[in-house]
Amino acid sequence: MAVHGRGRGGGRPTLEEVAARAGVGRGTVSRVINGSPSVSDATRAAVEAAVAELGYVPNTAARALAANRTDAIALVVPEPETRFFAEPYFSEMLRGVGTALADTEMQLLLIFAGNDRERQRLAQYLAAHRVDGVLLVSVHADDPLPDMIAELGIPAVISGPRSADEPLASVDSDNHGGGRSATAHLIGQGRRRIAHITGRLDVYGAQRRTDGYRTALAEAGIEEDQGLVEPGDFSEEGGRRAMAALLERRPDLDAVFAASDVTAAGARQVLREAGRSIPDDVALVGYDDSAIARHMDPPLTSVRQPITEMGRVMTDLLLEQTAVREPRRRVPAGVRRPQTVLPTQLVRRQSS
Amino acid sequence: MAVHGRGRGGGRPTLEEVAARAGVGRGTVSRVINGSPSVSDATRAAVEAAVAELGYVPNTAARALAANRTDAIALVVPEPETRFFAEPYFSEMLRGVGTALADTEMQLLLIFAGNDRERQRLAQYLAAHRVDGVLLVSVHADDPLPDMIAELGIPAVISGPRSADEPLASVDSDNHGGGRSATAHLIGQGRRRIAHITGRLDVYGAQRRTDGYRTALAEAGIEEDQGLVEPGDFSEEGGRRAMAALLERRPDLDAVFAASDVTAAGARQVLREAGRSIPDDVALVGYDDSAIARHMDPPLTSVRQPITEMGRVMTDLLLEQTAVREPRRRVPAGVRRPQTVLPTQLVRRQSS
């Protein structure tokens, strides 16, 4: 009713006004807003009515200031990785994060940590505890960022652990299983001289895919031929280069497992130019099940990662971590740092 | 030095502490932090030194509370548009936004406005003035969201105006020019019976592409054949359906301009199945210059939109708008609402 004093901002209702309206104290309204159990049903109803009538929405800034939490998490995007950014990976993950956040009051902040200046800013940002938690995607093995975050005691979840003993909580797809099933599939098709173009081996997940390739060969009793493995870097150009090298070295290869669809696209070009037909002469399998795979000619068999799901799980894990902390920030000694691994799935198309 | 009182949060330095260290008052430090000109050089230097020594970072929540601004803008993502989300459009735009924001203190918030519940939440969010401005992407003609935002007086920029007289500031690519140059290119190749599969015509940009197609025909003195235009919906399935209808109706067509690459991919399938070779029998041009275009067989000629640039321009425009406002929010009467249009570019490949 009575417009408060000088009526500064043109009038969003405040806690105080709601309290007056409901005939209770500020503290009580706060308790209702925050779902404290120690409010009588009658009072709660009265407050809720007042909130509805006034269209009250809590002021986040004030809450953040008083409670020393932000109700926001950050998704840190290593932007120079144009590759990462351009691929559906990113948007799918974002969708997962969005889904997980939908039932929450949490806000999502996007922070780009491309160049050094941006990383500097990020460091400050985190140091100032301006987010409750951090989601890290696609971090390189030698990136110091995760350790910095860990040191600051900020809850964080990383997608794609940097190594087998990643200290941070992590969510990953089963790269080993993916590489293994792709290779096993080729073996099942009767292929025996199966080449492999790896990803960037400074990415742990890429190593795991290669490990999976080896596992499948071993399981089938096929002796590994070092000459059939050629390093790539996830790029199309890398795929071309690697494929050319492989053809030169082992012209009798009858299948290729590429560590990404883009790599497979590069390999396909070289195979075509060399007059090899796909899949008759050479079967081809990619990784990621991206748009490229579906639209390639012939459509590319590929390993699908549950990326959206990964985003969801990461977010859930992070929310759990942030919730666990003491009201007045103190990182509990023995929080478990779960290493979640989600299954992949082979999508069979005409290239194999 | 002296740890402040009970030393609550484990100790980020505050303005007060910086002031003490520099031997000045709180107000002066605030002035320095905010770049006020009315501070003597000596004082400024002293304060800056103290800031550096203490590693002071301003507390955003406190600032937001006191100054009634948030230093954050929101990118509103209409999530149910899976199409939109999955395409590079989104990530490219995000990159543009990120670039523009890099030199700023502004933070980027991602808000999903998929279902009704999320939109509800968004409305509340905006009503509470929790962001200084809004970036809107890919909004449908009948979406009430922009009008709501305009009513609240929140600065906003929309990508892809909803109509020719969009009241909000907008940034768009030259859809008319794109459609025109794609069609003109086909004409230049000697094609005369050029079919067109439209996008969703409730999207203004799609209409404009079709207008461009008509313009190019008119300019070449080719009489338009209504039977050569078939509505699509940007999807692959829509492309297939439309292409089938076109082939049935005008089997002698010699070119197709599709309103999106995905649509073109659908069309290509049907053309192949009908035994038409590309580009010999039928030339094909798409729109978006997506990964699909590059990897199609044959690689697809397509119209490239400067999406990253659009993101950048949108953000700049928005920042300008937010800066223009009076310190104590009052939307100036006659802010101009610029309608920026960025040029497209035809990327020629083997499909035409």
Next chain:
DNA sequence: AGAGCGCGTGGGAGCGCTCCCAGCAGTGAT
């Protein structure tokens, strides 16, 4: 009947900042 307990509750004391109003020199005009 009195002490003790626990549940609901009100409201003071901040959180760290910005805004703004005085106040204090120093300068030039009267």
Next chain:
DNA sequence: ATCACTGCTGGGAGCGCTCCCACGCGCTCT
């Protein structure tokens, strides 16, 4: 010497919340 006036500066008064202490009330337990 007095009086504006200007250029910097200090610090009070909030911003709207959360936290927490203290208080009152109705019970149960001796």
